[in-house]
Amino acid sequence: MDQQELKCPVCGGRDLHHGAFQECNAGDRCRFFPEGQWQTWSYGVRAFVCLDCGFLGHYLPLSEVALLHAEVSKTRQMQVQ
Numbered sequence: 001m002d003q004q005e006l007k008c009p010v011c012g013g014r015d016l017h018h019g020a021f022q023e024c025n026a027g028d029r030c031r032f033f034p035e036g037q038w039q040t041w042s043y044g045v046r047a048f049v050c051l052d053c054g055f056l057g058h059y060l061p062l063s064e065v066a067l068l069h070a071e072v073s074k075t076r077q078m079q080v081q
Helices: 062-080
Strands: 019-021 031-034 046-049 056-059
Touching: 031 062
Parallel strands: none
Antiparallel strands: 019 031, 046 056
16 A cells, blocks of 8 residues: 555544554553654553454554654654755
C-alpha cells in the first residue's frame, strides 16, 4: 500500500508516523520508538480491547502525542530550511 493511502483506522487521519514497539514484558509498559533522528526517545503505549467486538488496539495518551507532534514538527521545519 502506498504511503499516501495509509490512514488511521479510528479517526481517518493521514498524518501518520512510523516507528517500532519495544517488546512488552509482564508488568512493563510497552514503548513506541518513532523513526527519525530522535530514535532514542520513546513514548508510553496503552493497550485496549473492545468488549463488544473484541477489537484489540494500542494508542499513545494525548500527552505523549503532543510531545511526539512537537518533535516531528521541529524536524520537518529543519528539513525545509
